[in-house]
Amino acid sequence: MLLSSANEAIAHMENEAELLQSLCALTVQHTNIRLAWIGRPDDRGAFKSLAAAGAVDYLEDICISVSAESPDGQGPVGQSWRDQQPVYNASFTKNPHMHPWVQRAQAFGMGANASLPIYRGGKLWAVLAVYRGEERIFDADLQKILEDLAKDVGYGLDRLDILRKEREANAFNEVLLNVQTSGINVMRYPERIIERINARMLEMFEAASMEDVVGHPLREFFSGEETYAWVSAAAQTVLKEGHGTLRDVPYRRMDGGIIYMDLSGQRLDEPDGVERILWTCVDVTERHQLMDELAQQALFDMLTGLPNRRALDAELEKAMVRADRYKYLLGVVMIDLDGFKGINDTYGHAAGDLVLQRVGQHLREGVRRTDFVARLGGDEFVLLLEDCTSIEEINIAMEKIGGVVRQPIDLHNGNKAVVDLSAGMSIYPTDDINNPDTLLRYADQALYNCKSHKTDRLHFWTLYGKPVSLRLNAVQKLLRNGELLVHYQPVLDTHSHQIVGVEALARLRDEDGRILYPGEFLPLITAEDTTDLSRMVLIRALADLAGLDVLGWSLWVSFNVAQESVDDRYVRCLAGVVEASGIDSSRITLEILGGSDFLERNAALSILHDIKDLGIRLALDDVGSAYFSLLRLKVLPIDEIKLDQGFIRSLEERPQDLYFIASIRDLAFGMGVDLVVEGVETDDILDAISVMGIRLLQGYAIARPMPVAQLREFLVQHPSYHRQHPTSLLGLYAKQVSDQGALKKVILDNPLLINSDELAEASRCAMDEHMRRLGLAENSLLFGLHWEVHRAIASLLKAPVIGDWETVKQTQKAFEGGLLEAFQKTKR
Structure with a gap:
């Protein structure tokens, strides 16, 4: 946006001081730059500001010199002037050459600065100085933007010089027919026949002799009727009022080329009564080309030649109007290249620029003539796919686009580069989209979702509002094929010496019959899969609990839920599962990881209370394994704390951890919640925890996790845990x-x-x-x-x-x- 806005200002402003001030202001407005100023040295070599924007008080009474011998000349401004190169200072405080300005910089919050030379007429004329608040902030992209901006300032000054020279020449021609610099012709009306021309006019028309022009009608020197009518209307004004001017008139030369002229007409009142106009013609082709270039820069990306964001905004509004008028779908596609950074890092920025140019070319070739391709910046592109009748038609177009972008690209060094792509898409018209910004924002959100699934998505694009279509991995196929197993680990009550509950644990069985544990399969499934998994575990566990009830064992069951799963929809799901099971909800405990970010959010409280309202008990799992706020703990509606088994399994190596366990025991007692200690793997640990009066224990010393059939056998055996402690x-x-x-x-x-x-x-x-x-x-x-x-x-x-x-x-x-x-x- 900075370069586009700067080019627009250069194209329209004709006052030098206002132009320089506007460019400084645009630099501060469109970047995080705190101060931008343009200056040049006076006769004593001291820099004076010509224009400044931002924290301009920083420049008050500042001393900056061009002299390499002076400390005031050691900074980026002096060095940039002497070396005629951009100079970047990464830190005021760490660069010894910046000592004269360190206190001033700190007072104004400046961390780093840079200076870039400005050329005028091919010669060094001034410097552009910019200041940032952060240190080490001038990366390659920002450097390129600043260097392009400095060049644009020079182009703008050259344009003003050209305009000034043209005004001076026109003023002189009004008084004196300057045959050296301007073309002169006398035109007879109403025939519009050229009667006389000077030598300069002959050169401008690329004519070999006077006979090629004199006596010929004016119409021969225009390529279009519109221009001819425009000049003819201006001639009538001159004949009526005595004088008139025209700017940027395109004439056709004898060789077929186009020359642009500014015309100044003066009516000739001669004795013969014939209407004539003396036209003074100034060649402004160079100015016109410069204006065209600036207009191009304002609407087009200079690297790829594609329309830029400004042009995209204008075109998108028109495309939405056409979609409404002709009742078709408009697809807005935001594309991001995958693997582009690696090309930059491996082959350099020149190779990266070539890749962007080729991708832009391939995109133009891959879409229809009615479609629109723009580059936003970096490796991001936007497509407008118009005149579509269905989503399926757009999907077919996307497949073609993917193919053209993935074509190998030949680099200058003989290597080949291949990039992939991710894309997000929004569709117009839809109910909740009524402006271009929303369309682009939705496409960007869809792109973000798509990029988060680069390894497992079915397509490289995603439609906003739809889930990313994913490929199923082996674990996901097992889940969908019903290979879930639920094992149960008994929980011992040391007061009653009975098994009172079980924890339901998920397992998967692969095609070879091998049992997969959560550490193996959880990293391979999505958050949605995890939610489905906990739901399936609960359904199976409640069915097994009902079966145990029939046999006379009334146990409670706990199960784990990932924090990502806990939301309003999950609460509704829980309610449905529990109601369908017929199991009293008070026999169900839902375990959430104690150190999870979810519990730190205010929204979690409302959801947890909704779960409590169902009658389900809540437990914090793995307490002690991660940071958790005690202030947060006291407001959570929990019924149970499960101590992280890492403290328990290592008790034989670190018995001193019993002090920590005693603290957690006392905390649970003070809060009025149950404490479950898991990881009780040996008889000695079982003895120690029992001696401490902790009631609920879980671990291998009691029983390993087991299928429900084995659990029934285990309960039939009535294992005895009644013993006199301590035993070790x-x-x-x-x-x-x-x-x-x-x-x-x-x-x-x-x-x-x-x-x-x-x-x-x-x-x-x-x-x-x-x-x-x-x-x-x-x-x-x-x-x-x-x-x-x-x-x-x-x-x-x-x-x-x-x-x-x-x-x-x-x-x-x-x-x-x-x-x-x-x-x-x-x-x-």
């Missing part, structure tokens, strides 16, 4: 961790409740009994350390004032260390 040294350690916190709280809150004399007798402690039951020798170090703990606490209680807990803490740590050492010896 890890359980002893867990008891010490659990008990010491409770004891400390009682002592600090109300020490009178504790009998210090009884507490001093460690043999009365249940820990002493457990150590004996587990077969530890009474003369072992552990018994001594246990006695030290009791003596330290008793001494603390007998003191007049409860003092520092540090001594007790040290004895407890020593005892815990002894327990851990003894436990680790059993694992060697």
Whole structure:
């Protein structure tokens, strides 16, 4: 947009100061540039601003020199003037040459700047300086835009010089027939016969002799009736008023070429009474060509020659009007090239430009004459497919377009480049589209959706409002072919010593009968597939739950749902599934990942409450595995916390994690929600977690996930989990961790409740009994350390004032260390 707007200003403005000021203002308006100014040095070599826009106060009393010897000449402006090359400064603070201006730059929020030479009449005339707020911001694309802009400023100045010279020549010709620079001819009316011409006019017509022109009618020198009528009407004005002018009149030369002239006519009042006009003709072909080039730049992409965004906007409005008038469909297609960046990186920008030119050419060849092709910029193109009767017809056209774009492109170095494409499409007319911007925005959104499925889409294009058509991979085919298996892992209640629930876990069976686990197949399915999967798991689980009810086992079931699936539609789906199953919704627990972004959104609260209204329980899964806000946790309507099994499986290697587990236990208790600990894989871990009073456990030490038939057999066997804890040294350690916190709280809150004399007798402690039951020798170090703990606490209680807990803490740590050492010896 910057270059198009700049070219439009250059094409229309004729005042030099206004033009320079307008170009600076456009630079600031269409980019993130904070300051743009154009300046040139005075007689002392100090730069003076000719025009500026943006943060112009930055330039107040600034010192910038052309001298390489002066610190004020070391910046991009001075260096660009001396070297006659663009100079880019990536950072004011990190470039030592920028020292004279660092404080000024910081005060105005300038991070980087650049300077580019401006040429006028082929000679260095001024510099264009621009300033950005960010550092290291001048990438290759921005550099090219700025360099093109500097060139355009020079073109605009050259155009003004041409106009000024023409005005001066015309003024002189009004007084004196300047046969050196202007053509002169005398025309007789009403016959419109050329009576006299000067030598310059002869040159302008490319005529070999006077006889080729004199005596010939004016009509011979025009290529069209419209121009002839225009000049004839102007002649009547001159004959009536005595004078008149015309600009940019196309004449046909003797060789068939076209020359453009500005005409100034003066009526000749001669004694013979014949009407004549003396025409002074100035050759303005060069100006006309320059104006054509600027007009081309305003509406066309200079690299590919295709219409640009400005031309697209104008054409799209007309195309919509035609679609309404003739009752056909208009397809707006936004195309983005896939693999283009790799060509730029591998072969360079020149090769990239060639590819863009060839793709533009192929697109023109691949569409009908009634269709429209434009380049938006970068590697993005837009097609307007008109006069279409159906979506199928547009799809056929898209297949052809894909074929022409994918043609190999020969590069200058002998290599071949191949690009693919992604496209988004919107259709007019439709109910919700009534303006061109909406059509383009919808096409862009469809393009974005299409690009997100480059690896699994059926077509390279997508229609707005429709899902991307995808190829089914092997996993998706298994899902659709009914190869889903649901396995159930029992959950133990340590208080009742019974299996009270199960977690439903998805599995897939491949063609060879191999069981696939979620880690293998979830990355290969879409968010929509994941939603369908959780729905199918729930339907199967509720049916199996009903079957278990018949056999006398009333269990609850939990199942996992991906955060992407949880929305209003899913709530309606849940309601339908639960109602159809006949299972009481209070026996269903929906698990959502605890650290998911979904739970941080305000919209999640409403959806979770809707699920709760169905009577379904909510659980946070894998708590502790990722960041999660406790402030957020307290407002979520949850019933259960599932501790991440990563903390549990490693307990035998890191028993100290029991402190964290105790904290989560206390948090769940304080919130009034259930705590489920999964990952209970060994008997020692089962013992430790049971000792800590956590009620609901899940893991291999209880049972592995199993099909429903195996689950029925498992329940028939009535496995016994009733045992006296602790049963292991890890359980002893867990008891010490659990008990010491409770004891400390009682002592600090109300020490009178504790009998210090009884507490001093460690043999009365249940820990002493457990150590004996587990077969530890009474003369072992552990018994001594246990006695030290009791003596330290008793001494603390007998003191007049409860003092520092540090001594007790040290004895407890020593005892815990002894327990851990003894436990680790059993694992060697």
